[in-house]
Amino acid sequence: MHTTLTLQDLIQSLERRYPPSTAQGWDAVGLAVGDPRAPIGRVLLAVDPVDAVVDEAVECGADLIITHHPLLLRGVHSVATTTPKGALVHRLIRSGIALYVAHTNADAAAGGVNEALADLLGLTGARPLQPLPGADLDLLISYVPTPQATSVRQALGAAGAGQVGEYTGCAWSVTGTGEFTPVGAANPTIGTVGQHERVEEVRLEMVLPPSRRSVVVEALRRAHPYEEPAFSLVPTAAPPSPAGMGRIGELADPITVRDLAERVADALPATAHGVRVGGDLDATVRTVAVCGGAGDSLLEVVAAAGADAYVTADLRHHPAAEALARTGAPALIDVAHWASEWPWLPVAAEHLRADAEAAGGRIEVRVSTHPTDPWTDRLESTNQEGRV
Secondary structure (H helix, E strand, C coil), X not given: CCECCEHHHHHHHHHHHCCHHHCCCCCCCEEEECCCCCECCEEEEECCCCHHHHHHHHHHCCCEEEECCCCCCCXXXXXXXXXXXXXXXXXXXXXXXXXXXXXXHHHHCCCCHHHXXXXXXXXXXXXXXXXXXXXXXXXXXXXXXXXXXXXXXXXXHHCCCCCXXXXXXXXXXXEEEEEECXXXXXXXXXXXXXXXXXXXXXXXXXXXXXXHHHXXXXXXXXXXXXXXXXXXXXXXXXXXXXXXXXXXXXXXXXXXXXXXXXXXXXHCCCCCXXXXXXXXXXXXXXXXXXXXXXXXXXXXXXXXXXXXXXXXXXXXXXXXXXXXXXXXXXXXXXXXXXXXXXXXXXXXXXXXXXXXXXXXXXXXXXXXXXXXXXXXXXXXXXXXXXXX
């Protein structure tokens, strides 16, 4: 017997893998159309929210479409049916189909768009070209009598300390000797006013988000046996995140630029755009950078990272020409925007199935293979004289 999953269940799964907080500030991700309480049995994944994708969703009986590109990216003042996007919203609602968007948050995520492209091309050791900053953390250092160390650690964990990635209760401890002299109106748990004490204590260290400082300190004061517990809060430098824009990695064996371009052409869906190459076709490639979608903004980052080639989409004339003119410039391999992002869809589909099963449910997930690239044909020039 399988649990019926709701749209909210799937949203929670998607947002664990592709946190909306990692989306670019200009982006519009998340639920665009639909009721979170609605049951979901069948899902269609696509790059673009367009009429052909809705046709496919209606045909296969999907309750939910997940797209990479937003339907409503800029400010919206009307969804009247007199506009193409308004008409699509009305059609989705009439058909009982929800629409969810994972865009730049899916680009940045581990297991997201860029990582799928890197994996498809056989890159090893792939890491972000431009890592997102990691989460800020404080380090709490406290000293607890040995018998109470476990209970204090548990209280701090319950207050939000000691979480590192998918692990909770994380702490470091070492036993030593604490010394103090109670004076004046002190009411010591251990010892006598006016007498110097030496107590076996545990030095306890746990990390916590800065937003939990006051809650964790209050939990420490409540759980600690001392009238005045000794502690320090030390801000730490945020480590690079495993999420970020683009990816860079290494090929198992060096190949030529021509070989890499052929690998790209074989791996990605065919488009009218095809695969364009800038640079020496016979140059050797070991390190490859990739960016699904428009990659102009990372050209300088790619060069600084020491890539031998860069696979991306939507490269414009002037930025590409300027990048290739530099000494030691990486070769450029330019593909269709849609094709560069499509490889993520089968990966996301497997993640959805696995998450549904882990939750005791089952959903059918279909990946759209309908090409939604806006360019539908390409004509070869018949001008043999090279005039422009």
